Amino acid sequence: MSQSEMSRAKRHLETTARMKEMLPRFFMRMMERRFSNEPLAWCMVGVPPELLKAFDLLFEWPENFGTMCASRLVAPRFIEVAEGDGYSPELCSYVTNTMGYCKLFKEKGEAPEESPLPGGMGTPAMLLGSGFICEPRWKWFQSVATRFFDVPVYSTDPLAPPWDVDPTDPRIAEHYLTLLREDLAGQIEFLEKQTGKKLDIDALREIMALSHQALAYWRDTLALRRAIPSPMGSTDYFHAIIPQMYLVGDQEAVDFYREMYEEVKNRVERGVGVVEEEKYRLIWFGLPPWFNMGIFNYLESHGAVFAYESTYNVGDYFEVDLSDPLEALVRRTWQRALKMHEFGAEAMPELCNPAVFGGFVGSNLLEELTRDFSLTGAMMHLTRSCRAVSFGEVHTRNRFAQIGLPSLIFESDMADPRLWSDAQIKTRLHAFLETMDKVQKGVNK
Amino acid sequence: MPAGKKVNTKQPRATNLNEEEIRRIKTDTGKPVIGYLCCFAPPEIISAAGAIPYRITGLPGEDNSAADAYTEPYGCTYVRNILARATRGEFDFIDGLVISHSCDMVQRLYGIWTYYHPLPYSYLFNVPHQVSPWAQRFYKRELGFFKESLEQFTGRVVSPEALVEEIGISNQSRTLVRKLYEQRKKLLPGISGSEMLNLLMAGGTLPAKAFQAKLKEALLKAEAAHGQESAKPRILIWGSIMDDNALFRMVEEAGAVVVADDTCIGFRVWEKDVPQTVDPYDGLTEHYFVNFQCPRTDRGPGSKRFDYLVERAHEYKADGIIGYVISFCDPHKLDYPDLRDYLKAEGLPMLLIDDNYSFEPAGAIETRLQAFVEMIG
Numbered sequence: 027m028s029q030s031e032m033s034r035a036k037r038h039l040e041t042t043a044r045m046k047e048m049l050p051r052f053f054m055r056m057m058e059r060r061f062s063n064e065p066l067a068w069c070m071v072g073v074p075p076e077l078l079k080a081f082d083l084l085f086e087w088p089e090n091f092g093t094m095c096a097s098r099l100v101a102p103r104f105i106e107v108a109e110g111d112g113y114s115p116e117l118c119s120y121v122t123n124t125m126g127y128c129k130l131f132k133e134k135g136e137a138p139e140e141s142p143l144p145g146g147m148g149t150p151a152m153l154l155g156s157g158f159i160c161e162p163r164w165k166w167f168q169s170v171a172t173r174f175f176d177v178p179v180y181s182t183d184p185l186a187p188p189w190d191v192d193p194t195d196p197r198i199a200e201h202y203l204t205l206l207r208e209d210l211a212g213q214i215e216f217l218e219k220q221t222g223k224k225l226d227i228d229a230l231r232e233i234m235a236l237s238h239q240a241l242a243y244w245r246d247t248l249a250l251r252r253a254i255p256s257p258m259g260s261t262d263y264f265h266a267i268i269p270q271m272y273l274v275g276d277q278e279a280v281d282f283y284r285e286m287y288e289e290v291k292n293r294v295e296r297g298v299g300v301v302e303e304e305k306y307r308l309i310w311f312g313l314p315p316w317f318n319m320g321i322f323n324y325l326e327s328h329g330a331v332f333a334y335e336s337t338y339n340v341g342d343y344f345e346v347d348l349s350d351p352l353e354a355l356v357r358r359t360w361q362r363a364l365k366m367h368e369f370g371a372e373a374m375p376e377l378c379n380p381a382v383f384g385g386f387v388g389s390n391l392l393e394e395l396t397r398d399f400s401l402t403g404a405m406m407h408l409t410r411s412c413r414a415v416s417f418g419e420v421h422t423r424n425r426f427a428q429i430g431l432p433s434l435i436f437e438s439d440m441a442d443p444r445l446w447s448d449a450q451i452k453t454r455l456h457a458f459l460e461t462m463d464k465v466q467k468g469v470n471k
Numbered sequence: 472m473p474a475g476k477k478v479n480t481k482q483p484r485a486t487n488l489n490e491e492e493i494r495r496i497k498t499d500t501g502k503p504v505i506g507y508l509c510c511f512a513p514p515e516i517i518s519a520a521g522a523i524p525y526r527i528t529g530l531p532g533e534d535n536s537a538a539d540a541y542t543e544p545y546g547c548t549y550v551r552n553i554l555a556r557a558t559r560g561e562f563d564f565i566d567g568l569v570i571s572h573s574c575d576m577v578q579r580l581y582g583i584w585t586y587y588h589p590l591p592y593s594y595l596f597n598v599p600h601q602v603s604p605w606a607q608r609f610y611k612r613e614l615g616f617f618k619e620s621l622e623q624f625t626g627r628v629v630s631p632e633a634l635v636e637e638i639g640i641s642n643q644s645r646t647l648v649r650k651l652y653e654q655r656k657k658l659l660p661g662i663s664g665s666e667m668l669n670l671l672m673a674g675g676t677l678p679a680k681a682f683q684a685k686l687k688e689a690l691l692k693a694e695a696a697h698g699q700e701s702a703k704p705r706i707l708i709w710g711s712i713m714d715d716n717a718l719f720r721m722v723e724e725a726g727a728v729v730v731a732d733d734t735c736i737g738f739r740v741w742e743k744d745v746p747q748t749v750d751p752y753d754g755l756t757e758h759y760f761v762n763f764q765c766p767r768t769d770r771g772p773g774s775k776r777f778d779y780l781v782e783r784a785h786e787y788k789a790d791g792i793i794g795y796v797i798s799f800c801d802p803h804k805l806d807y808p809d810l811r812d813y814l815k816a817e818g819l820p821m822l823l824i825d826d827n828y829s830f831e832p833a834g835a836i837e838t839r840l841q842a843f844v845e846m847i848g
């Protein structure tokens with residue numbers, strides 16, 4: 027497979043460019059702690075980092091590691107090792123990336139040299155999983171602990187009500203809230219046992235206060251993208267989620283998101299956009315192709331910018347009362363479930379981030395976004411190996427068709443570049459730009 | 472059989488027969504039919520509410536393109552098959568739909584189906600993914616909500632007595648099924664795997680009395696069978712949904728016998744009785760949630776989670792295991808490497824058939840089956 031001309035990506039904001047210095051500093055600090063044999067947890071999106079910070083626990087994200095392996099183009103190597111071990115090419119490429127990595131790690135007794143981080147992911151002392159969004163998550167850490175690292179696992183199970191029951195009915199709310207509370211208690215009991223520490227509630231409260239400050243800046247930054255021209259691009263957006271995983275709850279994250287907010291606001295005030303002549307304003311659905319993030323820059327070179335991305339969008343973050351931080355964690359999760367309901371998301375009753383909205387139905391969310399962000403089209407990345415996030419795209423396309431907004435579904439993957447062909451993708455992108463042209467001309471006639 | 476020949480066109484298929492049957496039963500009884508997918512929502516509650524539970528099955532190998540208007544091409548081909556059938560109106564005999572949150576695909580099928588083809592009654596039965604005490608409490612509460620929703624639909628209260636009676640009746644069927652499985656432990660099993668699966672398919676459809684009559688008849692026949700032939704290699708089949716016996720027939724044609732299984736619709740549903748507890752909902756929780764073996768439920772890390780399967784293989788003196796996984800079936804495909812390694816360590820060879828719910832190309836599958844049967848024979 028020859029390298030794609032889209033494998034390099036350019037960011038537009040100074041704040042996100044500065045991550046190039048900030049993140050290595052952070053990873054070095056983490057490495058030092060790892061080398062002093064502090065226990066390390068591998069965890070999944072859906073595990074609140076604030077809780078882990080309150081235990082002063084070191085943690086890594088195999089999902090995020092998967093994105094890094096993908097963008098450094100080493101994921102195919104790990105995925106092929108996993109396939110040789112019997113994992114189907116259809117399976118989530120973050121999972122197979124982890125499985126291949128673990129196999130090589132165990133064989134060599136250390137991180138394989140092609141690993142993106144210095145020292146790769148370290149040896150876990152525990153695995154903290156989550157059933158948030160998809161099924162493969164349940165099997166992923168189960169298998170890591172079965173095949174490679176015989177360490178304890180705790181997975182949370184944030185179930186949410188399906189679209190056609192009323193979550194404001196107090197009996198239904200209690201049904202789900204009870205599960206969330208009891209599950210959190212189980213998670214804390216596990217963490218106390220594994221770390222030998224008691225949870226410091228006051229520390230958790232402070233960490234959550236900081237994390238909410240950071241997330242509020244992030245929310246406000248995303249709202250600024252309603253401006254025409256759009257002040258911030260998708261390459262900035264997708265990179266700027268990393269501090270949410272590792273640093274949220276630290277002052278450093280608050281500073282980062284505040285600076286980002288100020289920079290974007292300043293661009294809006296000065297009318298500085300991602301591109302000089304903004305011809306198309308898009309919404310992005312699905313996981314990005316981490317190995318070819320230059321696709322966003324390629325589109326920008328043709329006057330197309332994204333004003334909104336559905337995935338990882340915690341823009342609708344929730345004000346919760348922090349006086350009881352445990353209840354706040356539960357309520358935050360529940361608020362997300364309620365928001366999903368308001369949006370009418372029927373197809374994904376698991377607790378999703380409100381904007382992983384693969385399957386939205388009778389709501390007016392799509393109309394609202396189209397209006398508020400002045401959208402001219404929607405692009406959906408159908409990731410073959412992650413059905414969880416791409417499920418519902420056909421349905422969403424049907425809904426957009428009712429609104430009269432053109433959309434494009436294109437197939438590839440988040441970490442596995444084998445389905446990608448520059449020539450084919452470009453042909454589809456140009457056909458889509460032409461469709462938007464025609465629709466816009468039709469509207470303006 | 473020559474390569475390219477469609478193995479599953481041998482008619483009539485159990486699904487077709489059962490659907491004819493249910494239409495007749497519906498006309499005779501005038502009761503509403505509630506279609507269900509996956510095994511977490513107990514059919515006994517549906518019966519106790521005065522409706523007929525009907526296990527929805529698909530037609531492997533049939534055209535799934537009708538699903539393309541609503542959903543992506545990448546998804547469990549069984550689920551896509553069901554959606555395509557629903558779209559074509561082939562389930563016009565069902566008045567209601569219960570889908571349990573088993574795997575991602577089934578759960579998401581619920582939303583798409585009920586949005587585009589709404590039914591007079593529909594319920595998504597939510598199921599936690601692990602069997603912790605709090606997950607069990609959630610499941611039991613969910614049973615209560617499910618019961619209430621059915622009562623509203625049928626207008627009939629589900630009394631504890633009626634429920635206990637339904638559980639008793641279904642346990643009688645389980646006893647008979649287990650007796651038949653006992654017969655399969657014999658050197659020459661008195662019933663073939665393909666016959667057994669067809670019987671169990673009817674178990675999701677027929678009223679208990681009719682089902683039990685069929686089971687008794689098969690049992691008499693099995694008990695009377697005397698082994699004349701020499702013993703054949705014995706196979707246990709593990710994997711994704713099995714709602715057509717084509718693979719079983721192919722294994723039989725390759726010269727082996729299917730003596731046991733661990734699949735949905737197969738033994739998973741019938742293996743144990745629903746415990747008779749003071750509160751019937753406790754027994755249902757234990758049976759349909761705690762004890763129900765499906766890889767979508769997390770039973771913690773380690774190979775111990777497969778012990779039940781190894782025990783079953785030994786009990787039925789299986790010489791080998793055939794795994795059957797459907798395209799995009801995450802729970803089974805993700806379990807495969809762990810299971811394969813554990814079986815190997817236990818001295819049990821395994822062959823994996825990765826299929827897109829069509830049993831095609833039949834010739835290629837047959838060649839692999841024959842090679843495997845020869846190897847273990």
Ligand code: SF4
Pocket residue numbers: 118119120121159160161162163411412413414415
């Ligand atoms: S949501 Fe998708 S990418 Fe994430 S773990 Fe699940 S299958 Fe993989």
Ligand code: SF4
Pocket residue numbers: 547548549550574575576577711712797799800801802803
């Ligand atoms: S075959 Fe697999 S993916 Fe399909 S419904 Fe069954 S468990 Fe789910």
